[in-house]
Amino acid sequence: MAVFTYRALRADGSVIAGQLEAGARQEALAALERQGLRALDLADGAMAAGAVSGGNGRPARVSAKALEGFTRQLASLLAASVPLSQALHLLSRESADKAGRAQWRAIHDDVIDGTPLAQAMGRHPQVFPNVYCAMVKAGETGGFLDLVL
Numbered sequence: 001m002a003v004f005t006y007r008a009l010r011a012d013g014s015v016i017a018g019q020l021e022a023g024a025r026q027e028a029l030a031a032l033e034r035q036g037l038r039a040l041d042l043a044d045g046a047m048a049a050g051a052v053s054g055g056n057g058r059p060a061r062v063s064a065k066a067l068e069g070f071t072r073q074l075a076s077l078l079a080a081s082v083p084l085s086q087a088l089h090l091l092s093r094e095s096a097d098k099a100g101r102a103q104w105r106a107i108h109d110d111v112i113d114g115t116p117l118a119q120a121m122g123r124h125p126q127v128f129p130n131v132y133c134a135m136v137k138a139g140e141t142g143g144f145l146d147l148v149l
Contacts (some may be wrong), residue, residue: 002044005027009036015040025109042113062127066100075149084145085112103127116140138144 001021008016022028025042032039070091077087084136088108095101103124110120118137139148
């Protein structure tokens, strides 16, 4: 069982935060729904606590080289008509960079939960600069994301 950290919306409009145990992300979402909550953010508790550590308790940094490789590979997959969620899943699964793998997985999870790609990337400003997110947003809006990347 994994521990998931969440922020959720109650029926009265208030936001609560907490943790729950579940076997998988979808089970955690279902557990929140059974409690009458609507998930705003849901992250594996280990990832939310910075499980990918650089040895000093802080999350490991994603290198510029890893970000460049991610961008190039994502563009290639999208140009080959691979759906975005599947492309992100493949990149998170196949990345050689541990810190990058955790970031790509978090972005994938946000995107499959309905968050636009640019917004999901914007949640990780230590990895994705503002100009990068703005370009991705323009590509999403205009329908030419593979060209922007």
